[in-house]
Amino acid sequence: MELQEMKALWQISAATPLSDKEIQQIVRQKSSPLYRAITRQLLWEIGIWMAVLFLYSSAFDGANRSLGANLVLIVGLLQAIVYNLTGYFAARDLIHGSNIFDSIQTYIRKLHQFRWIALASRLALMISILVFFGYPMKLNPQRMISTGAILGIFSFQLWLIYRSWTERIVKLHSLIQPFDHFV
Secondary structure, X not given: XXXXXXXXXXXXXXXXXXXXXXXXXXXXXXXXXXXXXXXXXXXXXXXXXXXXXXXXXXHOOHHHOOHHHHHHHHHHHHHHHHHHHHHHHHHHOOOOOOOHHHHHHHHHHHHHHHHHHHHHHHHHHXXXXXXXXXXXXXOOHHHHHHHHHHHHHHHHHHHHHHHHHXXXXXXXXXXXXXXXXXX
């Protein structure tokens, strides 16, 4: 179907336009599959970080480590929880513009920022874990290999996070690109 035909069909459509309030209500519905998936992931991650936070002293010998190492781990875990909550609330608030094109453009700009925040948050968490578990350790060749492997895994996770956010941004760009010349 050609663009002109689509425009003509759109204009003769008998559907009544929705008000801004109705559109916002539809967008903010808590029953969408994306919203449920985000909520499920948020609850799992926060549950895991909270469990680690409450059990680190006994399960990971936090009482035998320095106050500084304990504080670094606590701050790292708390910032991960705050990051997850921030992402959750950002995913709920999608309308930022007078039309859908402006809203999506604003959302893309926010995703660019949030990608770097996600990377910084995960890096901070990884550093806090390394500091906590590596604080009293004396390095020998075996531990250096293990630490190198852990750093490799952490680097791979950071790359996956970066790639995931970049794919989301590129996908949104590709969705609105055909409409660029209309605005």
